[in-house]
Each structure stands twice: as structure tokens, then as C-alpha cells.
Amino acid sequence: MKKAKKRLNAPRSSTRAAKAAIKNVPPEDRYFNRELSWLAFNERVLEEARNPHYPLLERLRFLSISASNLDEFFMVRVAGLKAHQALGIENRSADGRTPAQQLAAITEAADTLATREHEVWDELRAALAQSGVCVVGDEPLDEAAEAWLYQHFRNQIFPLLTPQAIDSSHPFPFIPNRGFSLVFELRRGRAASIYELVMLPAALPRFIRIPGEDARYIALETLIRRNIDYLFPKHELLRGGAFRIIRDSDIEVEEEAEDLVRYFRTAIKRRRRGRVVRLELEPEMPEALVEIVVDGLDAANAIVSETRGLLGMADLSCIVEEDRPDLKFPAFDPRFPERVREYGGDCFAAIRAKDFLVHHPYESFEVVVEFVQQAAADPDVVAIKQTLYRAGKQSRIIRALIDAAEAGKSVTAVIELKARFEEEQNIEWASALERAGVQVVYGFIDWKTHAKVSMVVRREEKGYRTYCHFGTGNYHPVTARIYTDLSYFTADAKISRDVAKLFNYITGYLEPRNLRQLVISPHGMRTSLLALIDAEIAAARADKPCGIWAKMNSLVDPQIIDKLYEASCAGVPIDLVVRGICCLRPGVPGMSEKIYVKSIVGRFLEHARLWCFANGHELPHPEARVYISSADWMPRNFDRRIEYMLPIENPTVHAQILDQVMLANLLDNEQSWRLKADGTYDRLEPKAGHEFNLHHYFMRNVSLSGRGQALKKGRRVPKLRFQRGR
Structure with a gap:
């Protein structure tokens, strides 16, 4: 770096000289590693769980977000590096690291991050208990609580559990992505030991609230262990442990995938069976049980991590929903843009008068929903076109597009099937839209349509006028309440023509020329x-x-x-x-x-x-x-x-x-x-x-x-x- 520094310090050096000097700086001194930078970001998220100025349940929310983020990081980014390593692909990162070098650094950094997550959980668990929100463990409870837990286990949990023996005649069962399981070594009388695996049913909540004035929760795996004698009668528990897996969950689109919907339906099923990327083990899990799990999962090449305590901390999000306003941020109701109110709620009149910007979540996403709903209901609107990347599970915008099509309007929806972890939901929306007569377009095979744009063509006195909405975020009513994004509304003719060309490019591969405003x-x-x-x-x-x-x-x-x-x-x-x-x-x-x-x-x-x-x-x-x-x-x-x-x-x-x-x-x-x-x-x-x-x-x-x-x-x-x- 010293030689490069001397060259770069030359005052007002020529463009060519500056470029040459920068190129001479080694990659490792010029760029940070992408994956390690992401882990550093998640550390900052985790630090918010330690922020003393935040209410306790909000701090718990940040802890669960950090854990969820880390899961997704392994499912996608680490899975990609593992795939490159398995195929012998030595593509180096911008900072010059091979996949193996990146994986080594990631493993160390991720283990450190996971350790810190457990430290934060220990702090929060104690603080929450003092505030009346408790997660119980193996300790004895009062008679009423013990009785309720026993009955709840017998009636609500036991019927859903399926213990599976692990031996030569019972192959190791398939465990889905993010699957949480318990494994036990048991013995009955003088018979030889047997191994049993119990998967936690995905349909059950991970944390169960015990009835009562105090908010007491118990983890599902803890409740199962408290009733081990009921689950395995007349058996002696010798050893046991818990583990959780993360599978490769990325979907690569092949060029020859002509029918994207059919391809993604198949790919989603394949994703559930992706290779194991990460295996999380409970502390001090017996080595014999670890070997059984690793062999059964074919996880010899997975990143194996032994946690300090609680596995799957992303599931703590359900405790955040506890009805304790005193332990959460004060409620905030976003404002509805006053400019639209001044026109009696008529979005088109407001946009016609002047372009305006809506700043979410401080200003309500409702104005975007009403823009589409008004377009669907307005008899003078003749066409609606919209891109949809992530729309959520209950989308009033989707409903409005369906209503518009059923009312005889020309409606085009660009559905992005490659929106990660939203593929299945988007396929469902696409089917519903098509049934209503919406022209559904899936965009490009190789590229994602990530632009958030909609246009409404309306018949007016002086001819057709196009109203446009540009978003920096998604048409998603839930994330719009927690993501800061911008919504820009305009009826500018130059912009409208550019947007029409953009949609023609997506729907008909007609490369736009002579764009006036858009890039x-x-x-x-x-x-x-x-x-x-x-x-x-x-x-x-x-x-x-x-x-x-x-x-x-x-x-x-x-x-x-x-x-x-x-x-x-x-x-x-x-x-x-x-x-x-x-x-x-x-x-x-x-x-x-x-x-x-x-x-x-x-x-x-x-x-x-x-x-x-x-x-x-x-x-x-x-x-x-x-x-x-x-x-x-x-x-x-x-x-x-x-x-x-x-x-x-x-x-x-x-x-x-x-x-x-x-x-x-x-x-x-x-x-x-x-x-x-x-x-x-x-x-x-x-x-x-x-x-x-x-x-x-x-x-x-x-x-x-x-x-x-x-x-x-x-x-x-x-x-x-x-x-x-x-």
C-alpha cells in the first residue's frame, strides 16, 4: 500500500494516472469482502438488541431478526459458496479470496456472531423475567401450571409427534430446511440401546404460552423432554440432544426453463430437499449421537456449529407478539398525505395538480393502495400496468387488479417469480390474476424484474393521460409499515412515455430507445x-x-x-x-x-x-x-x-x-x-x-x-x- 499511497497522493493527478494508481492497489486493500461485510451488518442488527434505550420486547425482536438473517445468509450465500467448492469452481471474490478462504472466514465470524446472540439472549431472558415475561426450563412449576402442561402435551402435542427408530430397517428420515429435531438413546430393561428421533412438527408454535396473568412461555422441545416418560413408556433415557439444520435454499433458473411457473413449482420442492449447509448442535451433545445425525443427514461437508444454548432463536419472534405495550415502542400511526385529502381523497386530481412524494412508513402506504383501487373503480380508466416483486399474503392491490380486469379494463401484471422466498406466493397470485383475465407476464428468464412501477391510463377531456407511481420499495402492505421507502406520483408526459416503453420491454422484449427521463x-x-x-x-x-x-x-x-x-x-x-x-x-x-x-x-x-x-x-x-x-x-x-x-x-x-x-x-x-x-x-x-x-x-x-x-x-x-x- 505504501507505493500506491505515494502515487495516489499526487495533487489533482490526471484521470488516467489516478485510475492506474487505484488499479495497482491489491484487491484485499481495495475492497472489503462481501460476505464478511454482510455479517458485520448483522452484528449491528444484533447490537440493537442490546440498546438500553429500546423496550425489552423490541430488543427481543432485533435478536430474532438477527437470527433469521443469519439463517437466510447460510441458505443462500454460504450455500452458493459451498456449491462452488463442491464443483471445484475457484472464482475469486473482488477482494481476492477463493470460496474455501471465504468459507473459513465466514465460519469463524458466524460462530462469533452466534455466540454473541446467545449472550444477548441470556441478558434479555433475565431482564424479561423481571418484567413478567418468562421462558421456563426444566425447573418445577406450580401445581396448576404442571397440570395444564401435562394435559396440553397429551391432547395437543403428543398426537402430532412421530418418534422414528434409527436402525438398519428404519433409514434416517428426511428433515426439512430449518427443521428442529431431538435424538435420544434409550434402553428398555436389559435390551440393547435403541436410537429414536423426534422432529418438532412445523405446525406447532415453537413457544407455548402457559395460561395465567404472568406471561410464561415454554419451548416445545422443553415440554417434550419434560414428558419423555409419556412419549417412551418403560424406557430409560441414556443420552439425548437437539439439532437444527439449514439447507441450500437458492433457486437457479436454467436458460431452457421455458415454462417458468412449472419450473418454479418443481424448484420449490427441490429447495426443501437441498443439501445440508449448516448443522447446529445443542451444547455437549454426545459424540455418538452427533455421528448418527451427521451420517443420517449426509452432512459431512456441512458447517457444524455447537451452540451455547437455545437453538433457532428466530422463533423468539412469537414471544414478541405478547400483549405488553409497555415493553414495546409507542404505537405510531402513519399520516395520510394531506395533499390527497385536499382533493377529497381523489389521487388522480392530486397528481394532476402537482407531482408529490410519499415517505413511508411515516406517511401511509394506504395512498398507494387507494391509487390502484381508484383506478380499478374509475370508469374512465382504460388500462393498468404494474410490476409486482413482493406483494405479501393479503394484498388489496392484487384484489384491485382482479376487480379492474373483471370490470373490463386492460390490466397487465408483471409477476417476478424469482423473488427469493416469495416464489410460491407469487405463483398463487399469478394464478388468481390469470383466472380474472389479467394479462400476467413473468418477465425475463435470466433477469429479475426488480423495478417497482405502475401506470394508469385514464380517458380525460383532452385525451388520454397516464399517471405513474415509482417506488423504492415493494407493493407490500406489511413491510411498508417498517421499511423506509419513497413513493413518487407523477403525470409528467415524458416520464409516462418512458414508463410505457419500460413495460413494453418487459412484456415484449422491445428494447426501449430514446428514453427521455428514465434510465x-x-x-x-x-x-x-x-x-x-x-x-x-x-x-x-x-x-x-x-x-x-x-x-x-x-x-x-x-x-x-x-x-x-x-x-x-x-x-x-x-x-x-x-x-x-x-x-x-x-x-x-x-x-x-x-x-x-x-x-x-x-x-x-x-x-x-x-x-x-x-x-x-x-x-x-x-x-x-x-x-x-x-x-x-x-x-x-x-x-x-x-x-x-x-x-x-x-x-x-x-x-x-x-x-x-x-x-x-x-x-x-x-x-x-x-x-x-x-x-x-x-x-x-x-x-x-x-x-x-x-x-x-x-x-x-x-x-x-x-x-x-x-x-x-x-x-x-x-x-x-x-x-x-x-
Whole structure:
């Protein structure tokens, strides 16, 4: 790094020289590993479970989210690396590691993370017990509780259990993904030992609430063990243990898969039987039982982890549902955009009057639902087109599209079957939509349609007018209450024509030409971003104001990262809010010293993608270039997905995004973590009297573009100011 540092420190070096110098920096010094960066993000999620300012059940929720995240990481990312290793594929990561090297590092980091999860659970379990929410173990209970548990086991659990002997005539049973099982060595009298396996039925809740005023829960496996004599009468328990498995759950689409629906129905079944990637064992499980389990699961190549205690902590989420408002965040009801109310709830009239932005979850997702419902009910609406990536299990939007089709309107729904872990639900929605007469399109075989866009064509006095909605998040009513996202409504004619071309591309493979506003991937988004960064580099070299502010979920793409390094070397100040994976190394002298990266983790999941470029002015400025997007800065978003980036030109919406949303993200110092050059994150510690909480700010203040006449009522939005203090 020393030689590279000398070259990179040359003031205002030429673009070619800067590029060459950056390329000379070894990959391991230029990028963080993608997988380890994700694990670092999950560590930040876990830290929220330790946040003393959060109510206890909310802290428990973060613990369950951390555990669930880790499960999915193994099901997809680790499974992919394991597959490469098994096939002898030595594709190196951007930071130069082989699959084997990555797996070794992941195993160590994941074990450390799992250990910390158990430490947090020990802390929370004790604190919850003091607050009247208890998870009981093997200890004796009062007579009434013992009697209830015994009867509950006999009547509600025992009929669902199927003990299976493990011997030469009884092969080891199939255990599904995330399956939790107990294994026992038993003996009856002087007979030889027998081995029995009991799978926890997926239909039963993992934690059972014991009736009573106090909230007492017992884990299903604990209750089974307390009734081992009833389950195995006249048998002596010699040894026992518990284990849980994670299977490869990724689905790869083959090019020759002509019927995507049939392919995914089959693939989902195959996924349930994927190879075992991770085997979690209870502490001090006898070696003989471990060998039986490993052999039976064919898990010799799996990552085997011995936990400190509780297995499957993702299941703690059911305890979070306990009715204890005092142990949860105060209830928050999102506002309905006042601009729409001023037009009597008529979304089309409000959009016709002026573009506006809705900021979820602070402003209700209901406005998006009503936009589609009004389109379905309006006799002047002739056509609706919409992309659907994740829509949830109970979707009023799907119902509205069905109603529209049944009313004789032309309705097109682009259903993405490759939305991970939503494939089965999306197949069901597709079938329901097709039965109603909706034209259902599955998009591309190789690419996911990840753009969140809808358009409504309406017959009006001066001809047909198209109304558009762009989302940075999904059309999902549940996640819209906990994810921070942006919804942009417009009837701009140029944008409408671009959106029509986008849908024609998805439905008919008609590559869009002469787009006026939209930029889409995989055709040109990376190139456009590189050009925007180049413009800031040119401004810096010409001693003009410059700067980049951007917010996203992940930053992985090496070309974009190298260009940001080049911009830093040219003197461009860059402020990035990257919630999750970040492979860029900030603050490296001579390479990225002008780049500042932070991650925000809090009550709501930061999900919106928005990018701001100074355009020859000091940020923030009305002439800055501002974009919203469905894409993160990752190779998959640029090369293998249908995504959009949209410039925001409406002055009020522009000001809301730049002067309010982006600035608030940069100013937050209560939920923010700063990424350092060595890959570690430090939680920001605000000075007394200078605290700023992003989520609290937006929960208290109306938005700029959706506030309507709120200013006349004295509801002014505080002016935010940002000064780079580093």
C-alpha cells in the first residue's frame, strides 16, 4: 500500500494516472469482502438488541431478526459458496479470496456472531423475567401450571409427534430446511440401546404460552423432554440432544426453463430437499449421537456449529407478539398525505395538480393502495400496468387488479417469480390474476424484474393521460409499515412515455430507445452513474463546487467503487449512507480519504435508494442532480435485473429528497455507525444537546411535497443544515 499511497497522493493527478494508481492497489486493500461485510451488518442488527434505550420486547425482536438473517445468509450465500467448492469452481471474490478462504472466514465470524446472540439472549431472558415475561426450563412449576402442561402435551402435542427408530430397517428420515429435531438413546430393561428421533412438527408454535396473568412461555422441545416418560413408556433415557439444520435454499433458473411457473413449482420442492449447509448442535451433545445425525443427514461437508444454548432463536419472534405495550415502542400511526385529502381523497386530481412524494412508513402506504383501487373503480380508466416483486399474503392491490380486469379494463401484471422466498406466493397470485383475465407476464428468464412501477391510463377531456407511481420499495402492505421507502406520483408526459416503453420491454422484449427521463438496467444504469461521478471529478479538477450524497442498501460493484476512489483522489467530498453490505474502504489516505460511509440501523429498516450530485454547486442546492431508484450499487442490479433510476425535477419533490430526506440521513447521530478503513464500525456518540434521531424527526414532521396546506396551519418543517465535521 505504501507505493500506491505515494502515487495516489499526487495533487489533482490526471484521470488516467489516478485510475492506474487505484488499479495497482491489491484487491484485499481495495475492497472489503462481501460476505464478511454482510455479517458485520448483522452484528449491528444484533447490537440493537442490546440498546438500553429500546423496550425489552423490541430488543427481543432485533435478536430474532438477527437470527433469521443469519439463517437466510447460510441458505443462500454460504450455500452458493459451498456449491462452488463442491464443483471445484475457484472464482475469486473482488477482494481476492477463493470460496474455501471465504468459507473459513465466514465460519469463524458466524460462530462469533452466534455466540454473541446467545449472550444477548441470556441478558434479555433475565431482564424479561423481571418484567413478567418468562421462558421456563426444566425447573418445577406450580401445581396448576404442571397440570395444564401435562394435559396440553397429551391432547395437543403428543398426537402430532412421530418418534422414528434409527436402525438398519428404519433409514434416517428426511428433515426439512430449518427443521428442529431431538435424538435420544434409550434402553428398555436389559435390551440393547435403541436410537429414536423426534422432529418438532412445523405446525406447532415453537413457544407455548402457559395460561395465567404472568406471561410464561415454554419451548416445545422443553415440554417434550419434560414428558419423555409419556412419549417412551418403560424406557430409560441414556443420552439425548437437539439439532437444527439449514439447507441450500437458492433457486437457479436454467436458460431452457421455458415454462417458468412449472419450473418454479418443481424448484420449490427441490429447495426443501437441498443439501445440508449448516448443522447446529445443542451444547455437549454426545459424540455418538452427533455421528448418527451427521451420517443420517449426509452432512459431512456441512458447517457444524455447537451452540451455547437455545437453538433457532428466530422463533423468539412469537414471544414478541405478547400483549405488553409497555415493553414495546409507542404505537405510531402513519399520516395520510394531506395533499390527497385536499382533493377529497381523489389521487388522480392530486397528481394532476402537482407531482408529490410519499415517505413511508411515516406517511401511509394506504395512498398507494387507494391509487390502484381508484383506478380499478374509475370508469374512465382504460388500462393498468404494474410490476409486482413482493406483494405479501393479503394484498388489496392484487384484489384491485382482479376487480379492474373483471370490470373490463386492460390490466397487465408483471409477476417476478424469482423473488427469493416469495416464489410460491407469487405463483398463487399469478394464478388468481390469470383466472380474472389479467394479462400476467413473468418477465425475463435470466433477469429479475426488480423495478417497482405502475401506470394508469385514464380517458380525460383532452385525451388520454397516464399517471405513474415509482417506488423504492415493494407493493407490500406489511413491510411498508417498517421499511423506509419513497413513493413518487407523477403525470409528467415524458416520464409516462418512458414508463410505457419500460413495460413494453418487459412484456415484449422491445428494447426501449430514446428514453427521455428514465434510465434502466441492464441497459445503461452503471454507465450513467459513472458519467455522473465523472462530472463531479471534472468539476473538482476545474476548482468548481462538487460533491456526492447517496443512500442505498448495499455498495458492492467494483467499477463504481473504483470510480468513487478516483473522485476522492480528485477532491470530491462523498457522503454515503449504506445500510448493509459495503465493499468500499473509506478513509484510506491517498485513496478514499474524502469518502465518508455510515450505516443506519434503528426502529425502521432503511430501504430507500436516492442519489444526489452537486452539479457544479454546493450541496444541497436546487440545481443539484437528484435521483430515486429501485437499485442498489451491486453487479446484480446493474447486469441481471430490470431496475430504474429517475431524475427528480419537480422543485418541491427535489427539495424534499435533498433538503429533508437525504440531509436527515446524514445528520442522524443516534442510530448511525461509521465505517472505518479497517472494516470495523463505530457507533456515533452524539454530544449532549446535539442529538438527532432520523426516525423521530420524520415521525414528528410532515413531508414537504405531501403536506398541502399544512404550512398555513403553522406546521412548519424544521430547516436542516449539514456541515461535514471530519
